[in-house]
Structures are given as C-alpha cells and as structure tokens.
C-alpha cells in the first residue's frame with residue numbers, strides 16, 4: 001500500500017476560529033487557560049480531520065499560536081536581548097511577535113517566496129538551551145488521538161539559523177543547536193515516534209549551496225546520536241540546490257517538491273541518486289487552489305516510484321498556504337468549484353492518487369479527471385483575446401522628449417508634490433462600505449458618500465497646495481481585490497483565507513479564466529475627482545504583476561501569458577482614462593520585487609516577462625500622457641535594470657527608512673527618468689519635522705537632476721488617520737517650497 005502524508009495543516013480554521021481565539025486572548029477576553037484549552041480543541045479537530053482523510057502519517061507540531069519559527073526561538077532560548085530578563089512564556093512569545101509599549105517587535109520576514117511571514121530570530125548575546133518540551137508534549141497529545149500516525153514536524157537547524165538575524169558564524173550557531181535537536185529527537189523516539197519531518201527549505205535556495213558540507217556534518221551527528229529516528233529531510237518551493245551532494249546525507253528519507261522545481265528534482269530521481277532512499281513525493285500543489293491533474297500526476301508518481309526504494313505521496317509543501325475547504329464556496333460556478341482544491345480537498349486528492357497507484361478503483365478518481373477536463377474546456381478559459389502582435393510595447397518617443405511634451409501640458413513647478421494614491425479610510429468609510437455590501441444602503445447612497453469623501457479630499461489637497469492630486473481610493477478595500485471584482489476571469493471566495501502573519505489573514509482573489517476588461521474600473525471616481533479641480537488628478541491602477549502575485553493564479557497557462565492578459569486589461573482601462581482627459585496615470589507594482597523567483601537563474605525570465613506586461617499596459621498612450629509607477633521598497637540593486645526598462649515617466653519609491661542608501665542604485669546615469677523618493681515614513685503616525693524633509697529632498701539632489709525629482713510620501717496613506725496625514729503633508733509641501741526658494745527657483 002502506498003502511504004500518504006502531509007506536511008502541515010492550515011492553522012486558521014474553517015471560519016478563522018484560530019484568529020478569533022488569539023485575538024480574544026490579546027483583548028483580555030479569555031484567560032491563558034482558555035487559550036490553551038481551545039488551542040488543543042483546534043488541534044484535535046485538525047488531527048481528526050486528517051485521520052479521516054486517510055493519512056498514514058499526520059503532521060504534529062505544525063500548529064502554532066503565532067509562527068512556527070517563533071515557537072523554536074522560545075524553545076531554544078533565542079530571545080531578543082531587550083527581553084532577555086522576562087519569563088519565557090506565552091506572553092513573552094506574543095510580546096516578541098507584536099511589541100508592547102516599551103519594546104519593539106522582532107522583524108517579520110517573508111517565508112521564502114510565499115506570502116507567509118515569520119518572526120526573525122535575534123541571535124545577539126543568546127545562550128541556546130532547551131527551555132521546554134513543546135514538540136514532545138504535542139506528540140504525546142497527538143499520539144493519544146491518532147496513535148502511531150503522529151509524525152513530528154520541526155524546522156531544521158540550518159534553515160533556522162540561516163533565517164536568523166545577528167548570527168556571525170553560521171556553523172558555530174548551528175553547532176550550538178545540534179545537541180538540542182538531538183535531545184528533542186531522543187525524547188520523541190522514546191515516546192514512540194519513528195519518522196520525524198525536518199524542514200530544511202534553505203536547501204532549495206542559492207544560499208543553501210554554502211551549507212552543503214555543514215549539512216553533511218549536522219545530519220551525520222543527528223543520525224548517529226539518535227539512530228532510531230527516521231529523519232525526513234524535507235525541502236519545498238523549488239528543487240534541491242545540489243541533489244548530488246544532498247542525496248548523500250545519511251537520513252532515512254527525502255521530502256521533495258515535484259510541483260515547483262519539478263524538472264530538476266525529477267531528473268535527480270531518474271539519475272538514481274535516491275534509489276536506496278524513501279522519497280516523500282510532493283506532487284499536489286500546496287501553494288495553489290487548483291485540483292491536480294490526475295493523469296499527469298499518476299505518470300509522474302509511477303516514474304518516481306521506479307527510481308526510489310519507497311514512495312510516499314504528499315502535497316508539495318505545508319497546506320498553511322491554502323484555505324481550508326471549498327465546501328462553503330457554494331456561490332461559485334459549479335465547473336470552477338469542482339476544479340478547485342483547498343487543503344481538505346488536497347488531502348482527498350493525495351489519497352485517491354495513492355490508491356489508484358496501487359490499482360484500487362475508486363469512481364471518485366474518474367470523476368475528478370472529468371471535472372479537471374471540464375475546467376480546462378470551459379468557455380471562460382478559452383476566450384479570444386486581443387492579438388498581442390498589434391499591441392505596442394514601446395512608447396512612441398523617448399523619455400526626454402516625452403518629459404518636455406508632458407511638462408508643456410502639465411506646467412508643474414520644479415520638485416512637484418504628490419501622494420501615492422490612498423487617503424485614510426476612516427471608520428466611517430469602512431462602516432459605510434460594509435452597510436452597502438450588506439444591502440443596508442442603496443448603490444446611489446454609497447456613491448454619494450464616496451463622492452463626498454472625494455470632494456472633501458480634493459479640497460484638502462488644494463488647501464495643502466499639492467501639485468498633483470489623487471481621488472483617494474475610498475471605494476477600494478484593497479488594491480487587488482477591487483480590480484478582481486471588476487475584471488472577467490477573477491473571482492473572490494467567501495472563506496478562502498490564508499495566514500499572512502500572526503493573526504492576519506488575507507483572502508486572495510482567484511484568477512480562474514482568461515482575464516478581460518469588460519467594464520470601466522476606475523473611470524467614474526477619477527473623472528469625478530478631476531471635474532472638481534483645475535489641478536491634474538492622477539489616475540490610480542494596480543499593475544499586472546502585482547495583481548498576479550497577490551492572487552491565486554492559473555497554472556494551466558504560463559505566467560508570462562497571464563501577466564500579458566492582465567496587461568491588456570489595464571491597457572484598456574488606461575485608454576478610457578486617457579480619453580476622459582486624465583493626464584497622469586499611475587500603475588502600481590508594489591509586489592514586483594516580492595515575486596522574484598528564489599533562484600537567481602530564474603529571475604531574469606521573470607523580470608523580462610514583468611517588464612513586457614507592464615509595457616503592454618502602458619505603451620499605447622500618447623506622449624503627453626504621463627505614466628507613473630510605485631513600488632513600496634527601495635532595495636533595487638538586483639532589479640534596477642528592469643525598473644529602467646519599465647520606461648515609466650515617473651517612479652515613486654519608499655526611501656525614508658533607508659537613509660539615502662539607495663541613491664547609489666539611482667545615479668543619474670543609470671536612472672534618467674522621473675523619481676519620487678519618499679521623503680517621510682508613512683508607517684508611523686509621527687509627523688515629520690521640516691528640517692528632516694528638507695534633508696531628504698536636498699541629499700538626493702546632489703546625485704539626481706532637478707527635473708527628475710518629485711516629492712511624495714513613502715507609500716499610500718490608507719492606514720493613517722486624517723489629522724496626522726494632513727499635518728505631515730503640510731510639512732512636506734512647506735519643506736518643498738523652502739527648498740525651491742533656496743535654489744531660487
């Protein structure tokens with residue numbers, strides 16, 4: 001019998017019970033005991049569900065009250081120095097994660113290329129030791145419920161250290177943890193565990209290449225110290241960085257991702273590297289919401305099986321990255337619904353695949369194949385889209401001439417001032433939107449409310465004397481969902497939440513069909529705003545790459561094709577705005593950089609595809625239309641060439657927290673187009689002082705040409721409150737006027 005397993009189950013719960021639990025503890029509404037009891041109830045439910053799905057090995061220890069890396073930090077006594085004298089308990093845990101009045105929180109960082117964020121361990125002046133028996137306790141609890149099926153899961157020492165801050169010597173830090181891991185493994189095997197899943201995803205990254213020898217040492221030590229433990233060396237999100245070397249590790253099994261990194265991992269298996277090993281084959285995509293292609297996956301499984309000592313079937317990674325179940329999504333088109341697969345459905349798929357491999361006939365297998373085919377054949381996946389051949393991907397005129405033409409039209413002062421797009425979404429904005437969604441107020445009443453808010457802010461911006469105004473984005477909850485609701489090919493779900501960080505969850509739209517512009521997206525609000533003022537109002541769109549990266553995307557077409565489809569839709573919207581007389585249009589690409597593939601070797605293709613799609617969206621405009629873009633980060637070193645190739649007339653970026661570091665990347669020679677360097681940090685309510693802003697304008701002006709430079713905050717102002725926003729913008733405009741004066745402009 002082919003065995004099936006999984007790597008981790010979503011924590012959130014079907015109705016986000018987990019989020020509610022933790023937040024009610026934070027709010028002081030439940031006691032610590034209640035938190036722990038209800039946490040246990042959730043774990044029990046998750047275990048039982050996975051057992052019912054037929055898993056032979058069920059992950060244990062994947063549950064967390066915030067983040068699995070933070071769990072390890074507390075267990076290993078890797079506590080931030082500023083909190084070292086606090087007692088090591090759940091309240092310290094939440095303080096590290098969230099900060100308190102006296103202490104800043106530890107940094108959050110993206111978990112590889114996912115949208116999950118972990119708490120970065122801080123190694124300054126720490127003495128690693130075991131402070132608790134967390135994983136053992138969880139194992140004993142699980143064993144009571146599911147017996148020998150319980151499989152402990154832990155992040156491995158090399159990945160843990162590689163993801164930490166403040167480590168000066170990786171090998172030494174890892175070395176200090178090895179005895180702790182050995183103790184944990186020993187405790188687990190004594191309690192009855194056999195397999196232990198040790199996650200080492202750092203070994204799919206370029207950085208992992210530096211730790212190959214270290215891996216050999218560490219895993220030899222661990223297998224020698226605890227020979228009873230059957231260690232699964234688990235990686236995901238890409239292929240092994242060096243399969244030849246890693247296959248030599250003396251571990252019992254390898255967990256490999258055959259969805260992301262399929263080609264390389266399959267080639268490694270076919271070359272016989274794993275012929276004496278057990279291979280836990282990740283063949284069902286744990287990162288996306290689509291039902292697996294059973295025909296292709298069965299072929300793949302057979303091919304792997306031929307080349308390894310024993311095959312187990314599992315998802316490509318933890319199911320943390322997908323929503324819990326499709327069963328509540330009853331509003332969706334039935335063809336689409338049957339083609340979707342969230343965590344619970346993925347577990348069922350794995351079981352069906354394994355049974356089929358063993359020759360067991362289950363009618364559900366054939367049904368699944370038929371559903372999959374129906375989705376591919378659906379009309380919404382086979383739309384005749386505009387022929388890309390006829391779409392320009394280059395502006396008619398080069399940027400210097402464009403700048404002249406645009407300036408003739410816009411007549412902006414030197415150092416023009418503007419904002420990034422959104423203004424504060426007051427409690428009133430949010431509650432009115434909610435009322436409208438619930439049907440408590442009419443469409444017309446809602447539109448009137450939004451228009452009143454737009455008008456109020458146009459007046460505020462005029463009073464502030466900003467040069468380029470925005471409508472404020474009050475009609476949008478979110479810069480992707482809003483577009484998803486209006487473009488064909490997108491849908492949103494009722495309960496398709498995934499954890500982003502801590503108790504924060506997001507509900508990404510699903511791109512399920514060919515994307516098409518079928519109605520105006522932003523014209524009404526933008527044109528209304530422009531009708532209220534003589535100053536230029538900047539139209540505000542989200543770009544194709546960001547829309548894709550923050551959605552669950554289709555995988556039946558290439559990413560490049562998907563980017564291009566969305567690029568075309570945005571092009572159509574830009575044409576409408578242009579026709580309506582909007583002179584400046586901003587296409588935000590907030591998520592361009594975070595979508596970079598893990599491996600350097602794959603980054604160029606991604607960036608080229610991104611640039612191409614952005615240019616599909618933005619190249620058809622007239623010379624006199626000014627295209628802006630915005631990105632929420634300043635670390636551009638690796639991607640500066642691609643940013644240049646976007647050929648946006650103006651880019652605004654976040655800089656105030658990087659203290660001028662990025663200026664190097666933006667020397668005039670390299671980047672000749674318009675740049676708005678964020679002159680103050682919008683992440684805090686603090687109102688900046690005039691001298692600070694003046695400095696943030698004058699410093700970069702030493703390297704950048706005056707006619708390039710724009711003045712704006714770091715990012716959108718949606719999450720700020722109105723008083724501090726107006727106060728900060730006032731300082732920004734006054735500082736700009738002072739600089740203009742001092743330069744006698």
Ligand code: GLN
Pocket residue numbers: 420421422473479540588590630631632715716717718
């Ligand atoms: N235009 C968007 C806003 O201002 C940009 C947000 C972002 O960059 N994340 O909210």
Ligand code: ZN
Pocket residue numbers: 420590630631632633714715716
């Ligand atoms: Zn931003």
